[in-house]
Amino acid sequence: MLSFDGAYPPQEVLDAVQAGKIGAICLFKHRNVETPAQVRRLTEALQQAARAGGQPPLLIGIDQEGGQLIAIAAGATELPGNMALGATRSTELAAKAGYVLGRELLAMGINLNFAPALDVNINPRNSVIGIRAFGDQPALVGELGAALIQAMQEQGVLAVAKHFPGHGDTSIDPHFGAPVNHHNRQRLETVELAPFRRAIEANVVAIMTAHVTFEALDPEHPATQSALVLNGLLRQEMGFNGLIISDALDMYAASRIGSVAGVRAALEAGVDLALMGHIENQLAIVDELAEQARPDAVNRILAARASLPTTLPPLDVVGCAEHQAIAQEIADRSITLVTDDGRLPLCPTPETKIAVITVQPTDLTPADTSSSVTVTLGKAIRRRHSNVCEINIPYQAPETSIGDALEACRDAGLVVVGTIAASEDESQAALVRALHERGQSPVVVALRTPYDIVAFPMIETYLCAYGVRTVTCEAVAKVLFGEIEARGILPCAIPGIESQDIIA
Incomplete structure (x- = not known):
């Protein structure tokens, strides 16, 4: 071949x-x-x-x-x-x-x-x-x-x-x-x-x-x-x-x-x-x-x-509205709420500043195209709440980048962190722990594998999204603001948290 x-x-x-x-x-x-x-x-x-x-x-x-x-x-x-x-x-x-x-x-x-x-x-x-x-x-x-x-x-x-x-x-x-x-x-x-x-x-x-x-x-x-x-x-x-x-x-x-x-x-x-x-x-x-x-x-x-x-279908079926709706339906049904301390759905006042910290996707293996994706979680949240500060850090960020991110969100009333394989990246884990220790315990959304909470088990509001694509970020924002329920069920066990054996 x-x-x-x-x-x-x-x-x-x-x-x-x-x-x-x-x-x-x-x-x-x-x-x-x-x-x-x-x-x-x-x-x-x-x-x-x-x-x-x-x-x-x-x-x-x-x-x-x-x-x-x-x-x-x-x-x-x-x-x-x-x-x-x-x-x-x-x-x-x-x-x-x-x-x-x-x-x-x-x-x-x-x-x-x-x-x-x-x-x-x-x-x-x-x-x-x-x-x-x-x-x-x-x-x-x-x-x-x-x-x-x-x-x-x-x-x-x-x-x-x-x-x-x-x-x-x-x-x-x-x-x-x-x-x-x-x-x-x-x-x-x-x-x-x-x-x-x-x-x-x-x-x-x-x-x-x-x-x-x-x-x-x-x-x-x-x-x-x-x-x-x-x-x-x-x-x-x-x-x-x-x-x-x-x-x-x-x-x-x-x-x-x-x-x-x-x-x-x-x-x-x-x-x-x-x-x-x-x-x-x-x-x-x-x-x-x-x-x-x-x-x-x-x-x-x-x-x-x-x-x-x-005989091939017409090229205009590629990316058509029907297919985009299916992609969004899958994303909406997949978001999994692992744990919550009662903060969801989010109901911020207009004055509340929401800091959204995301990680720049990278190809963690050659069988990966994530580096070509721009994470749009901040934009999805901004469509629902105008007072948003978007902060992006690299994967395996240096201490200076983590320090800059912490300073940029110091005055935020709410922090949302989208992690990518944080269980294998100490810089992300350090960021989340630092936020928690200074009284800004974030809402964490795992945007790749669901295991990230192992690196910061003290986090009380944790969701799994299983991806960084635009439809997934939109689905996360819908869940955060109560537009849809988090209906996803963990498909694999997180150490200490069992997956559930259900097939629909």
């Missing part, structure tokens, strides 16, 4: 597509995406090259999960992510999310979405998954994932359940290290594998592998490069007959044996489509490994390509 640089395909890529050397393309936000219209022009050029060579439609994939990982914004609907859906406990809303994703991606000419993540996020220190997971309960993850998969595939976009056999209980990012799962087979059956069995029941077309070594399955190889995991477990035991796609093979955990060797090992283990990510000289690698193409893999790829729709 080839990738390239540019907002339009290079001629050498078009030539390879026309000649039938390439059957699948992976697009990336920072390499290929400008606007929805530009993406459609790009995909049309690729498909035209395939038609000119008498080839079947090309598989064109991207990461459009919602929430933390959205490759195409710039007018496309920015859905809340999986953990927000987990907080709603609603298969109906998960299906609506799948509907929006499928309809918009196909309108842009993308027919393969690397979503949803079916990882059961049990480890609070799992930075690479986190809010990309629906939660920490296998049944919840499986049901919401199945609903999203079916709805997206009904719109003509192939879903990719990931990261098999499960990436939810790791603390090492495979982009930079080599994670290992130490659990026994019984535990894997009840936790990690259960959502993937549900996805197979829901007829998911493709499954993406994890660059994680599972000691109970194959202690010698990461799942991506393990025949025991891919052929033995996924194909033979679990009965999956669809496409097996590798995660990006430029990550350390897969490429530490060498880039070409890593691709070869994945293909030999049973991967059908080797996603080469940012590996250099990909066309040369395609030529070098052409003889390794397995007939069974070729047949599965051709069958998937033959199933692709050739």
